[in-house]
Amino acid sequence: xxxxxxxxxxxxxxxxxxxxxxxxxxxxxxxxxxxxxxxxxxxxxxxxxxxxxxxxxxxxxxxxxxxxxxxxxxxxxxxxxxxxxxxxxxxxxxxxxxxxxxxxxxxxxxxxxxxxxxxxxxxxxxxxxxxxxxxxxxx
Amino acid sequence: xxxxxxxxxxxxxxxxxxxxxxxxxxxxxxxxxxxxxxxxxxxxxxxxxxxxxxxxxxxxxxxxxxxxxxxxxxxxxxxxxxxxxxxxxxxxxxxxxxxxxxxxxxxxxxxxxxxxxxxxxxxxxxxxxxxxxxxxxxxxxxxxxxxxxxxxxxxxxxxxxxxxxxxxxxxxxxxxxxxxxxxxxxxxxxxxxxxxxxxxxxxxxxxxxxxxxxxxxxxxxxxxxxxxxxxxxxxxxxxxxxxxxxxxxxxxxxxxxxxxxxxxxxxxxxxxxxxxxxxxxxxxxxxxxxxxxxxxxxxxxxxxxxxxxxxxxxxxxxx
Ligand code: B12
Numbered sequence: 277x278x279x280x281x282x283x284x285x286x287x288x289x290x291x292x293x294x295x296x297x298x299x300x301x302x303x304x305x306x307x308x309x310x311x312x313x314x315x316x317x318x319x320x321x322x323x324x325x326x327x328x329x330x331x332x333x334x335x336x337x338x339x340x341x342x343x344x345x346x347x348x349x350x351x352x353x354x355x356x357x358x359x360x361x362x363x364x365x366x367x368x369x370x371x372x373x374x375x376x377x378x379x380x381x382x383x384x385x386x387x388x389x390x391x392x393x394x395x396x397x398x399x400x401x402x403x404x405x406x407x408x409x410x411x412x413x414x415x
Numbered sequence: 416x417x418x419x420x421x422x423x424x425x426x427x428x429x430x431x432x433x434x435x436x437x438x439x440x441x442x443x444x445x446x447x448x449x450x451x452x453x454x455x456x457x458x459x460x461x462x463x464x465x466x467x468x469x470x471x472x473x474x475x476x477x478x479x480x481x482x483x484x485x486x487x488x489x490x491x492x493x494x495x496x497x498x499x500x501x502x503x504x505x506x507x508x509x510x511x512x513x514x515x516x517x518x519x520x521x522x523x524x525x526x527x528x529x530x531x532x533x534x535x536x537x538x539x540x541x542x543x544x545x546x547x548x549x550x551x552x553x554x555x556x557x558x559x560x561x562x563x564x565x566x567x568x569x570x571x572x573x574x575x576x577x578x579x580x581x582x583x584x585x586x587x588x589x590x591x592x593x594x595x596x597x598x599x600x601x602x603x604x605x606x607x608x609x610x611x612x613x614x615x616x617x618x619x620x621x622x623x624x625x626x627x628x629x630x631x632x633x634x635x636x637x638x639x640x641x642x643x644x645x646x647x648x649x650x651x652x653x654x655x656x657x658x659x660x661x662x663x664x665x666x667x668x669x670x671x672x673x674x675x676x677x678x679x680x681x682x683x684x685x686x687x688x689x690x691x692x693x694x695x696x697x698x699x700x701x702x703x704x705x706x707x708x709x710x711x712x713x714x715x716x717x718x719x720x721x722x723x724x725x726x727x728x729x730x731x732x733x734x
Pocket of ligand 1: 286292293295296338341342343369391392393394
């Protein structure tokens with residue numbers, strides 16, 4: 277196993293206790309050879325940012341099904357920037373209404389996967405991002 | 416962030432978390448910058464007490480670690496945790512979930528938690544765990560906790576790494592005691608029966624004490640090994656365990672064994688590194704041809720090894 281595995285932090289913010297999606301994503305990424313670090317539920321953006329730095333992950337993934345993400349995700353994106361961790365990919369999934377998309381993308385969320393997304397597409401997206409990132413670093 | 420080994424080393428020596436995190440990533444990924452970084456920080460190591468925590472799955476290792484971290488923090492000590500979980504042998508992927516039990520320390524600047532996958536290494540640790548512990552040592556953490564994979568059988572590696580090894584068991588699972596006995600019973604410095612409010616506590620404790628009694632007979636000079644109780648989920652028993660860990664350090668230092676354990680660990684690592692490097696070089700010289708010859712029974716395995724070593728010698732002389 278000489279290739280560097282992609283490290284992904286998966287977290288849920290606030291009082292959102294919907295765990296099915298994040299569990300499925302965790303297993304799909306593990307099966308794709310990635311290292312998945314779970315923070316658990318009831319995280320604040322501050323906690324997620326601290327964990328992302330300590331774990332030196334490449335990707336921060338937030339699963340959000342109980343609203344509140346138009347405030348918490350922009351805050352997380354800002355904290356990551358302030359921590360010098362803006363090179364990490366920030367992705368989100370769950371129940372995210374179409375009208376929130378622009379706000380989140382504007383704030384620094386790199387990609388959104390809503391309800392019904394195929395895990396194979398998510399894996400393919402992350403694999404491709406990682407391949408490009410490694411090619412950039414090698415250059 | 417600066418991506419140069421000297422720069423990252425300098426910053427982690429001032430305690431900068433992002434720099435320490437990046438250093439560990441390089442070591443875990445076997446990035447070529449790793450060795451240069453370690454060379455720069457190694458003179459600053461040797462102070463931290465490395466505490467191994469091992470035991471069967473379900474013994475509550477993460478919850479116990481969480482409680483001990485809180486206890487050390489209340490005494491003003493800075494703590495780093497290396498939490499190791501298994502990587503899939505098929506995909507190399509892993510789900511590392513030990514942080515979940517330690518979430519209350521997430522915003523404490525005196526606590527650094529890092530999750531590691533075993534990445535193909537047997538024995539309960541990753542290949543990078545030793546080096547990651549050195550990084551934390553150099554960053555000035557007083558305690559480095561190494562929580563092993565919960566396989567319960569031959570997690571011998573942590574014993575070679577840690578100054579103090581804690582073996583955790585739970586009541587009511589006789590088989591788990593067997594598993595512990597088979598593996599690291601020989602080497603534990605402190606024994607903890609966690610979930611001690613459960614039925615079967617007395618029996619489990621007695622079993623442990625009996626095994627320790629047998630062990631003591633073969634090593635009469637050793638001081639008595641503590642067997643402690645905890646209910647980590649309720650925060651019970653932390654102070655006693657932390658005190659036993661401190662007492663163990665004091666005892667090691669008094670006997671000159673603290674530095675000696677560091678030395679033994681370093682020596683084992685040197686030998687392993689040389690072994691790996693020489694093996695890689697010899698195999699590179701031999702190519703597939705030597706294995707084809709063994710397959711065809713033109714040469715036996717001992718002869719093949721001799722042949723490779725001779726080639727290696729010749730190359731060294733030629734250089
Ligand atoms: C099951 C469920 C529950 C279960 C959850 C059980 C559990 N342990 O998870 C229970 C019954 C407990 C529950 C409770 C509640 N629920 Co509910 N629940 C659902 C339901 C029916 C399905 C969710 C689910 O599991 N989907 C299956 C998974 C696989 O899908 P997913 O999570 O979306 O994940 C996929 C993608 O989104 C994406 N993805 C998800 N996360 C991530 C993360 C990353 C990094 C990436 C890349 C991708 C990704 O990939 C996945 C695969 O495609 C939805 C309705 C719906 N159709 O979504 C409502 C729903 C989410 N619930 C809702 C509500 C309101 C509640 C309650 C507040 C109800 C109440 N009034 O008590 C409570 C509150 C719970 C809380 N505190 O958070 C609302 C939320 C509305 C909103 N956001 O504005 C929904 C949308 C129902 C509705 N239409 O009103 N719920």
